Amino acid sequence: xxxxxxxxxxxxxxxxxxxxxxxxxxxxxxxxxxxxxxxxxxxxxxxxxxxxxxxxxxxxxxxxxxxxxxxxxxxxxxxxxxxxxxxxxxxxxxxxxxxxxxxxxxxxxxxxxxxxxxxxxxxxxxxxxxxxxxxxxxxxxxxxxxxxxxxxxxxxxxxxxxxxxxxxxxxxxxxxxxxxxxxxxxxxxxxxxxxxxxxxxxxxxxxxxxxxxxxxxxxxxxxxxxxxxxxxxxxxxxxxxxxxxxxxxxxxxxxxxxxxxxxxxxxxxxxxxxxxxxxxxxxxxxxxxxx
Amino acid sequence: xxxxxxxxxxxxxxxxxxxxxxxxxxxxxxxxxxxxxxxxxxxxxxxxxxxxxxxxxxxxxxxxxxxxxxxxxxxxxxxxxxxxxxxxxxxxxxxxxxxxxxxxxxxxxxxxxxxxxxxxxxxxxxxxxxxxxxxxxxxxxxxxxxxxxxxxxxxxxxxxxxxxxxxxxxxxxxxxxxxxxxxxxxxxxxxxxxxxxxxxxxxxxxxxxxxxxxxxxxxxxxxxxxxxxxxxxxxxxxxxxxxxxxxxxxxxxxxxxxxxxxxxxxxxxxxxxxxxxxxxxxxxxxxxxxx
Numbered sequence: 001x002x003x004x005x006x007x008x009x010x011x012x013x014x015x016x017x018x019x020x021x022x023x024x025x026x027x028x029x030x031x032x033x034x035x036x037x038x039x040x041x042x043x044x045x046x047x048x049x050x051x052x053x054x055x056x057x058x059x060x061x062x063x064x065x066x067x068x069x070x071x072x073x074x075x076x077x078x079x080x081x082x083x084x085x086x087x088x089x090x091x092x093x094x095x096x097x098x099x100x101x102x103x104x105x106x107x108x109x110x111x112x113x114x115x116x117x118x119x120x121x122x123x124x125x126x127x128x129x130x131x132x133x134x135x136x137x138x139x140x141x142x143x144x145x146x147x148x149x150x151x152x153x154x155x156x157x158x159x160x161x162x163x164x165x166x167x168x169x170x171x172x173x174x175x176x177x178x179x180x181x182x183x184x185x186x187x188x189x190x191x192x193x194x195x196x197x198x199x200x201x202x203x204x205x206x207x208x209x210x211x212x213x214x215x216x217x218x219x220x221x222x223x224x225x226x227x228x229x230x231x232x233x234x235x236x237x238x239x240x241x242x243x244x245x246x247x248x249x250x251x252x253x254x255x256x257x258x259x260x261x262x263x264x265x266x267x268x269x270x271x272x273x274x275x276x277x278x279x280x281x282x283x284x285x286x287x288x289x290x291x
Numbered sequence: 292x293x294x295x296x297x298x299x300x301x302x303x304x305x306x307x308x309x310x311x312x313x314x315x316x317x318x319x320x321x322x323x324x325x326x327x328x329x330x331x332x333x334x335x336x337x338x339x340x341x342x343x344x345x346x347x348x349x350x351x352x353x354x355x356x357x358x359x360x361x362x363x364x365x366x367x368x369x370x371x372x373x374x375x376x377x378x379x380x381x382x383x384x385x386x387x388x389x390x391x392x393x394x395x396x397x398x399x400x401x402x403x404x405x406x407x408x409x410x411x412x413x414x415x416x417x418x419x420x421x422x423x424x425x426x427x428x429x430x431x432x433x434x435x436x437x438x439x440x441x442x443x444x445x446x447x448x449x450x451x452x453x454x455x456x457x458x459x460x461x462x463x464x465x466x467x468x469x470x471x472x473x474x475x476x477x478x479x480x481x482x483x484x485x486x487x488x489x490x491x492x493x494x495x496x497x498x499x500x501x502x503x504x505x506x507x508x509x510x511x512x513x514x515x516x517x518x519x520x521x522x523x524x525x526x527x528x529x530x531x532x533x534x535x536x537x538x539x540x541x542x543x544x545x546x547x548x549x550x551x552x553x554x555x556x557x558x559x560x561x562x563x564x565x566x567x568x569x570x571x572x573x574x575x576x577x578x579x580x581x582x
Contacts, residue, residue, distance in 0.1 A: 203477065
């Protein structure tokens, strides 16, 4: 199997910074090269010891890489793919850590062509924080990482990439990008829209009385708007459909509440409670959640 | 000011148990009498040292009380008020800890009449757990407690009740029950419906990929369905209106997402982020939330 000795991380925000920190710690002997287009971010990354070296231009960053990981905003991927294609060695593996995967595959196919082997990655980790100063070397520990492949994917790239993410602590699933985007619309992107909608529907004066329940339900609404705008733009149809399904469930509950149909309300709440309780048990069993 | 030396807690679940534990600790010298209609709960409460004594019948529980606190399900209040009215001393203060306040006031007015002075209480504390075994003496520490009064409320009861909740660690606000129910529909009851709706709209297979964001957003959906059914029944109009407002915000976001209106999506997400960030700062300043 191909050894990944030169790893290049493009984009040094929370995710890119954490990948570089974790790779440096978990893959001793590997060169972990970091690049950000912002000089101030590069300076911070150097101070924080993110990666084994931080370089000032993209060509240098990717020129010797066995693996290039794009951790920049989704809608910059196509441009980066085009630029990377000019500089990478043949047989370099290229991936990204975007939260949607259909569009990255399309861009990679268009821009990378045969110069590099592209596989999508989505490490399911992060927080509502933003910036390299929040990077952590344990961000991927016991997280899932979904790899995405299509019929045109060069399969020889999958195993080395699996090994890489496993070394960072991830458990890996491989799936089609279409399936990925449908699933993550439902479990991540729609919940984000709901949290934002709930906050926007709330009156400032009323919010003074909000307790822990409200704060927890809306935590994800504190995520960076630019990052999330990209996600919502890049997976719009699945998300719009998911919002419809959720509105349908809300209207079902609303109808039962308006007509004070005790039995129906209780059935709907009990169904949600049982489903979530089964999920929590599953997550604890898989050690994705502490008991 | 009236001294509350004999405190009676009716209903020994998470809330009642925590009140009895906290009162015993924070009000040395006071008798804290606990009662539950279930023998098994009374036995557990005795084992856990909840209250200074646990008694087997309601008449004994409330006969000598200066303050009776109802911590039973909302729709049992009217029956308890009627029964309590027969046994309490004149000038006893009666309150409840229900999460809705309009209906408890109506029931108290109907059943307690002049035999006791009723003021509503809503200590904004709790968790998705249920039962006396989860009772904690610090549940009310730095929590808010809303007291509700109407034009017919005997005002002499308000100050002793404020003193009681303050001793347990609460900060107190007094308001009208109508205002209370409108506010808490928005910051607590509607979020609960949303969490349940989101879980119910989710596919079991997809949920395996849910991360911390989904779990936090839906934590409140693990609350006890019977307790929450009561809340939704007792505040149905405000909640139905709040669901409408939230659906309106979701549709606004959905429309922007469907039409890929980047600027509008980002504005809506940024508005939510800023509003929540202001709320978090406010809560930290008031020490209701750790920084």
